[in-house]
Amino acid sequence: MGMDAGGGKLPYSYAGQQDGGKLVKSVSRVEPRRFGLGLVAGFLLVTCAYFSTAKFDAIQIAMSGLEDEELQVQDAVASGSKRSKDSAAAAAATRSANVSSPSVVHSHHAILPAPAQRIPEVKQADSETTPAREREWKPLCDVTSNRRIDWCELDGDVRVVGANASVTLVAPPGADNRTFRAESWRIKPYPRKADPNAMRFVRVLTVRSVASGSGEAACTDGGDDDVPALVFSDRGYTGNYFHAFTDVILPLFLTARRYAGEVRLLVADLQPWWVGKFLPVFRSISKYELVDLDRDPRVRCFRHVQVGLTSHADFSIDPRRAPNGYSMLDFTRFMRAAYGLPRGDVVAAAPARRPRLLVVARARTRRFVNTEEIVRGAEAVGFEAVVSEGTHEVAPFAELANGCDAIMGVHGAGLTNMVFLPTGGVVIQVVPLGGLEFVAGYFRGPSVDMGLRYLEYRIEPEESTLVDQYPRDHPIFTDPNGIKSKGWESLKDAYLDKQDVRLDMERFRPTLQEAIAHLRKAKAKANGDGNN
Structure with a gap:
């Protein structure tokens, strides 16, 4: 897909194990002793069977306590x-x-x-x-x-x-x-x-x-x-x-x-x-x-x-x-639960808090070059804006994303973090120049399936830093299909690796307004039903 790598090494260590099998095996060797007298033998058989059953019940209780613990060797x-x-x-x-x-x-x-x-x-x-x-x-x-x-x-x-x-x-x-x-x-x-x-x-x-x-x-x-x-x-x-x-x-x-x-x-x-x-x-x-x-x-x-x-x-x-019948909604619920994230729905935010927008700032390619202007524009329409490049660790960024109501970014791997957004949130994908609507589909359909509102903003040539590198009559502007016809590497080199984005905030403002209107409507509807 031509996205940034998201790999990173974490200092996890691995140690410790538990042998639950030995406990079960030791109990399974309990056998009733046989005695000559029939009455005594019958009594002992019943007694032994009772305690054997009791021990197995105890084992099941003890093992069930491990289900919510860290993985153990078994x-x-x-x-x-x-x-x-x-x-x-x-x-x-x-x-x-x-x-x-x-x-x-x-x-x-x-x-x-x-x-x-x-x-x-x-x-x-x-x-x-x-x-x-x-x-x-x-x-x-x-x-x-x-x-x-x-x-x-x-x-x-x-x-x-x-x-x-x-x-x-x-x-x-x-x-x-x-x-x-x-x-x-x-x-x-x-x-x-x-x-x-x-x-x-x-x-x-x-x-x-x-x-x-x-x-x-x-x-x-x-x-x-x-x-x-x-x-x-x-x-x-x-x-x-x-x-x-x-x-x-x-x-x-x-x-x-x-x-x-x-x-x-x-x-x-x-x-x-x-x-x-x-x-x-x-x-x-x-x-x-x-x-x-x-x-x-x-x-x-x-x-x-x-x-x-x-x-x-x-x-x-x-x-x-x-x-x-699993769906993407089930998957997002699972991911939020796996990382201990508190918000399942956008209306769960504090009533007085402004809707929060997470701006994904890429580090190398397809960057926003006017991030400060984007933040001011978002705040002007009513958002609280948060800018982050993310880290190699998943948990901190997952927590950050879950605390937001909307996420926006230029097409790239960072938008994958939409899985941690609360249901009812908004995804704004900024599509770079070059006829890249087809790669935008990697997030377009999935975001809707996750119960999110999807908004797509396609930039104009003037919003691309390619205008600083090529004359306007260059095929990179006039013939993007010709560039794509040469194969994925040609497209990637021209439009994904060399292009940054300078948003025209006058042109982009309606997209921000649509996003915040959706969030306010969702909260108003929830409050009207008496569910905060």
């Missing part, structure tokens, strides 16, 4: 029938039980305020009820229906081996051609499959199915995990703030929110600085530690795995295709 509890293990795999499992995995991303409590808005409750996804041996065969992967991403869904005995980048479905014994066929796919789990530049650093995963008894490595932790897993990459263009949202954060919400925290995230190409930057999001999506798949020495086993995240379009959700 060993998978073996359930169901044990898979056969060769001696080498058993030895590896024993060794791994004694040391923490270097692939698990630990974290201290993030320094954030407690959520003022509760994250909206969701219906947890139903687990697979049809046994694997009874389900009719279908391809593991879909590489045709979605133009953005190839994705795979595996149910049954699924084994994930980070060391060799493989996700393998092992067929149940006795599976026939009706329910099983051997397959192998090469998948890059990042939603820009048509863009070679974005995909070149994304790790290839082998997704396959094999017959039972094929010699696959046994599960390191001794059994399968009933918690489903999602496998995805955080590489690609995620150093760009907009792409971080549209390529990972939004698809992750769309894919994983339905699990209500009961999902494990396995991240290929994991970038610790990037995970730290969006740590509150990951904490709100999953109750479990993230796994750095590339450094993971274990054989992790699951009953359900999805490789690749669900993605509809750039910065957009189609509720008709989304789990639980």
Whole structure:
């Protein structure tokens, strides 16, 4: 999209783990003692069963208290029938039980305020009820229906081996051609499959199915995990703030929110600085530690795995295709709750306070060169104006944006922060010279879907600093379509990288007036209904 990178390293540290599995296993070994006398044996059996049940209830209460805490390391509890293990795999499992995995991303409590808005409750996804041996065969992967991403869904005995980048479905014994066929796919789990530049650093995963008894490595932790897993990459263009949202954060919400925290995230190409930057999001999506798949020495086993995240379009959700009918409104509520932001609606501001406008001041390209004049013009129509370039940290800017009623900026990644605006706010996108209305669409539709009022201001040549660089008869003014016909790099170089904006405040004033009129009308309507 030709936007500024939004990446930045945060000094997050990772430490601490908790072993909840040992507690469960120790209680599960309680067995009733058998005595010769029938009456005594019966009494003891009933008593032992009672206390065994009581202990399990206590465990459930204790574990439920962790749900709202920082992510903790939790060993998978073996359930169901044990898979056969060769001696080498058993030895590896024993060794791994004694040391923490270097692939698990630990974290201290993030320094954030407690959520003022509760994250909206969701219906947890139903687990697979049809046994694997009874389900009719279908391809593991879909590489045709979605133009953005190839994705795979595996149910049954699924084994994930980070060391060799493989996700393998092992067929149940006795599976026939009706329910099983051997397959192998090469998948890059990042939603820009048509863009070679974005995909070149994304790790290839082998997704396959094999017959039972094929010699696959046994599960390191001794059994399968009933918690489903999602496998995805955080590489690609995620150093760009907009792409971080549209390529990972939004698809992750769309894919994983339905699990209500009961999902494990396995991240290929994991970038610790990037995970730290969006740590509150990951904490709100999953109750479990993230796994750095590339450094993971274990054989992790699951009953359900999805490789690749669900993605509809750039910065957009189609509720008709989304789990639980999710919409962009749901996404913005989730983001505000994840970052502990207090305002859900513009009318929640103090009655006496003037509407607040956040002016996004870009640092390098497409800058406002008359920022002070813009501030005076905004204040003249009734706004309180706040100017910020933003920082590499998400939380402070999210708090700033949520405290405002409107956001304005030249087309660029900074407008992504509209996700933190309260519902009913206003977005003003200033579109630079060069026929860039098509790229303005990245924010036009999504802002409306978020419950925001969208206003678009297209500058005239006199408002562009290109007039200081080229004569007015230059093709950059007379033939923008010719510039665009030479390709994206030509357009980017001419109109996105070399152009700043000098707003004509006389011409721009009606846009500001329309924005503040909308906000005043919303507040008046709320006050008229008796809801402040």
